[in-house]
Amino acid sequence: MYDFALNIPTRIVFSSGNREELYRSVLSYGRKIMLVYGGRSIKNIGLYDEITRELAAANAELYELSGVVSNPRHTKVDDGARLCRDRDIEVILAVGGGSVIDCAKAVSVTAGSAADCWDIITKKVVPVSAIPVITVVTITGTGTEMNNSCVITNEELKIKRGYSNNLMYPKISFLDPTLTFSVPAFQTACGCADILSHILDTAYFMPGDRMELLRSIMEAMGRTVIRYGPIAVAEPSNYEARANLMWASALALNGILKNGIRQPAVCHIIEHELSAYYDITHGLGMAVILPRWMRYVLDGDTAGIFAGFGRAVFGLSDSDDITCAEKTVGALERFLYSDLSLPSRLSSLGVPDTDFDQMGENVCWGGKIGGLKPLVPGDIVNILRLCY
C-alpha cells in the first residue's frame, strides 16, 4: 500500500530573465515589503539594484533583513520577525539560496505569532498565520522553494532542527537558471550533493514498499544530477546544466517522491548534528556522510536497494546485489569526491572527533533511530568515524 497525500500550493515560474511577474506578484500582496538576503552575491549580479529600483519605482516601502548565513540562526529569524511586526510588513521577498529562503519562511510564521522563533521550531507555539513569502532562487540544492519546511540552527544550544508547516509554502517561487551562473564551483557541487541526498536519504533509500513509478522517476532525477553536476561545475554559465539542476532541486523535495513513507532521514539527522556543532555547509555534510552510511548499513537486507540505484543510475551490471551495492557506493564516492571535487573527510574540514559520542546520543534521542536500518548511538559514532 502506498498511502500518501500531496498538495503543493506554491506557484513555480521558471524563466530566464523575465521578472515582470515577480514585481507584479510581490506588489499584489502589499507595498510594505521585507527583502531577505545573504550578502554580496545578489549585489554582484545586479539583482539587488534591480529589485530595489523596481520596487522603489512602484512606491513600495522596502525594509531589509540581510546577512543571513548558511545554517540560518534563530536569532536572525527573531530580528526579522520583530522588523515585520514593527513595520507591518505585508509580504516577504526572499532572494538567495536555501538558507535565505528557510530564514524567510521561519520569519513568516514567527512574525504572525507573539512568540520567539525557537518556540515555534520546537513546537511550543503553533503559528496560526504567516506573512506571504515569495522567493527568487539564486543557489540551487535545498528544494525549500517548493516545500513547507525550513531548517533553523540554535547556535547557543548547538541544535539544528527541521520544521514543517503548510503556512510556510512560498506563494510563488521564481526559478531563473541564469541567476545561478555566478554560483562558485564548490557551492554548485554542494547543491548537487544536496539534491542527490534528497532523492536518496529522504526517499529512495527509505524502508518500505516503493511505487515502481516513483522509483523510476527518482532514478531519472539521479541520472540528471550525475550528468549535469560536473558540467555546471566546469562551465558555470551552461544554461542546460543549470536549468536541469534547478528544476531537479525543486522536484526532489516537494513531496512528490515521498510515497507516504514516514521514516527519519537518517543521514540528514546526522548531518544536522555536524552543522549544529561545526557550521558545515549542509550539502557538503551530506556528501561526506551518505556513502559512509551506505557502507555501514550494507548487508543482505539493504544491498538490493543500493544495487538497484547503481544499475539504473551508474549503469552497473553486476547481478550479485552485494557486489553491485559495493560498486554503487564506490561510484557515488567517485562522483562526489572526484567529479565534483568535494572534500571527502571530516578531518580535512577542521572538525574534531571529540563530540561524536554526544552527537550519537542526539541523533538517536538516547534510544534508537529508524530508517533503512535501525541504528543506536554507537552506530552513529562508527559512521562518523568512517567519515573522519
Added chain:
Amino acid sequence: MYDFALNIPTRIVFSSGNREELYRSVLSYGRKIMLVYGGRSIKNIGLYDEITRELAAANAELYELSGVVSNPRHTKVDDGARLCRDRDIEVILAVGGGSVIDCAKAVSVTAGSAADCWDIITKKVVPVSAIPVITVVTITGTGTEMNNSCVITNEELKIKRGYSNNLMYPKISFLDPTLTFSVPAFQTACGCADILSHILDTAYFMPGDRMELLRSIMEAMGRTVIRYGPIAVAEPSNYEARANLMWASALALNGILKNGIRQPAVCHIIEHELSAYYDITHGLGMAVILPRWMRYVLDGDTAGIFAGFGRAVFGLSDSDDITCAEKTVGALERFLYSDLSLPSRLSSLGVPDTDFDQMGENVCWGGKIGGLKPLVPGDIVNILRLCY
C-alpha cells in the same frame, strides 16, 4: 530556454479504502451536495451505497446527476448546472472516470454563470466562479483529476472541444487503486493508451527544446505504463499495477511534463474529430492514431525523438535513428494491439471513411496545424486512411 509556470492547487489523497477524509472534506464545503456519476459501475462496487449512506448520516441534501456517458455532452452539463442553481448546490462530488469528472468540472463553472455550457466551452462567456469539485477516481487514464481541463462534446454540431480554466482544478482528488479493480480489460487498456498518449502527444513528441530531466521522467513514466498495463489487464486486482497506473495517469497530464511548450497536441485533435463524429472511447482513438501519425511524420527531422523514446522505453539499441524510430513505432503497435489487445483499425470499429475530408479541414481549421511536423488537411486525411 524552458520557460514555464506551474501551479497545481489540487490536493491528492492516495489511499486504499480509507474514505474518512473524503466525507469530512465534502461536508466541509456544505451540505447541499451534487453527486455526479455514470451508470452501474459505482453501484456494482458498493461505492454508491456507501457514499449515499455516509452523506445521509451526516444530514446532507444529496442530489444526483447520473448517466454521464463517455465523451460527455454539453446538454448533460447544462442539466447539472440547472440542478446546481435550482438547489443551491455547495459542492460537487464526481465519482467515476474522466468523463464523469470532466462533466462535473464543466458543471462547476457553468453553474456559477448565467450562461449555457457551450458558451463557456467556446469562450463566449468567461466564468468568474465555480462550485468546488471533489473527485473520486474509479477509472484511470485521463488525468483530469489533477488538472484544470475538461473535454466536452456537442453532439448536434459534431464538435468535441477541450477547455481549460484554473477555476476547474478539483479541490481534492481521492485516488484509491482498489476502486479500479473491477474496471474491465478493454477500458483498462484504453486508459493505458490514454496515459501514453499524454506523455507522448502532449509532451515528449512536441517540437522545441526539452529539459533532459523531464525527458528522462517521461521515459520513466512510459516504462511504467508498458510494464504495468498488461499486468492490470491480465490481473485486474493487482494492486501494484493499478497503483502505478493510477499515479502515472495523474502525473502525466498535470502540467509537470509540459515544459512550457505551447503547441497543439495533434493526435489529440485528430482523435477529438473521431470521437465527435463516431463517439469512440478517447484512449482507443489515441491508440489507433498515435502510431500511424508517427509513421506518417517519420523522417530525418523527427526520427531522433522517436528513436530516443524507443531506446529508453523499449530497450532498442539501433544507433541509426531512422531504423530505431521505425522499430519504436512497431514496438508501440505491438504494445497497444497485441499486449493490450486493443483494436488497431478504424474499419473494425464500424467507422466509415466518408467524413475524413471534413475532419481534415476541422483539425487544421482550414489552414495548417503545428506540432512536431506541421500538417495540412490532406495530411490528416492520409493519416486517417493509415488508421482505416
